[in-house]
Amino acid sequence: MNITIFIKRHPVLTYFVLTFAISCGGFLIVAGPGGIPGNTKQIDKLFPIALMTLLISPITAGILSTSLVHGKAGFRELLSRLIKWRTGVRWYVAALLITPFLVTAILLVLSLFSPKFLPEISITKDKASLLLTGIIVGLMGGLFEEIGWTGFAVPKIRQHYGVLATGLIVGFLWGAWHIPVTFWASGDSSGVLSLPLFLPPLLFYILVLPVFRVLMVWVYDHTDSLLITILMHASLTGSTLFVLKPQAIDVPLMIYYIIFAVVLWFVVVVVVGANGWKRRPTGLYDEVHECNKSQE
Secondary structure, eight states, X not given: OOHHHHHHHSHHHHHHHHHHHHHHHHHHHHHOTTOSSOOHHHHHHHHHHHHHHHHHHHHHHHHHHXXXXXXXXXXXXXXXXXXXXXXXXXXXXXXXXXXXXXXXXXXXXXXXXXXXXXXXXXXXSOHHHHHHHHHHHHXXXXXXXXXXXXXXXXXXXXXXXXXXXXXXXXXXXXXXXXXXXXXXXXXXXXXXXXXXXXXXXXXIIIIIHHHHHHHHHHXXXXXXXXXXXXXXHHHHHHIIIIITOOSOOHHHHHHHHHHHHHHHHHHIIIIIHHHOSOOOOOSHHHHHHHHHHHHO
16 A cells, blocks of 8 residues: 555654654663663663653654645645634633632642642742743643644544543643653663652653543633643643652652542543533634545
8 A cells, every 4th residue: 555545545654753753762772682671871861862852752753644644735734723822711710720720629628737848930930041941841741732633633533533532642642752762761770770760750741630631621622722732731841840849759649640640530520521521612623623634
């Protein structure tokens, strides 16, 4: 079968294969096949490079997949969703404040039992730098990742599945995509895997990210705005990894992530379930899809 025909018939598979191939291939070049897990010295030196190889994979795969499947029309449509900002204030509120509100509430309750759960913003002296770092890193991660996850994969999967299934499919793969670099970065000074370093983020990837992606798909479903999704992604990253990051580690941190996931599921059931699970988007993406389908 001609490779072009295969790609157009299996665009989602193509995207995910490219994403994982680029990230894992680049990561292996950086870390080396014999350096996994890494030792503390290697991790400190190579982590920024390893992180960049991870971040460039979704956006690269998204751009390549858009080019191969939709051509120039796909890029015009992608840009229209990227700059679409007129979606209503409530969607900006949902995208930007869901995570900070829930995380703050959870941490405040847990901090009654241990000061280790106090959010970073409440104890740091340089609050401005912390906020700026969280915003910059969050926006960078949101832009690099969502060009692929939401820019390409989500609309394709939504043509066949509802909000819940689409969110869980993309969410579990999104979580799995983080695991190799995290595994490498969880080595101790001798290069032996440290479970206290590895298990908490692993739990975050397999419990929190899938359900949070359901909420992201729900917001995108009602806005058709890639910009809003990037902001929502940035809010999650900036809040959980920087501004509201607790001091807890190991088992206490795992407990926090479990509670966070449970609360998110409650929000999904109440908010998304009440508004319907199967609303189909009616944006320009569908027009491009129909156009390409008619040309096959």
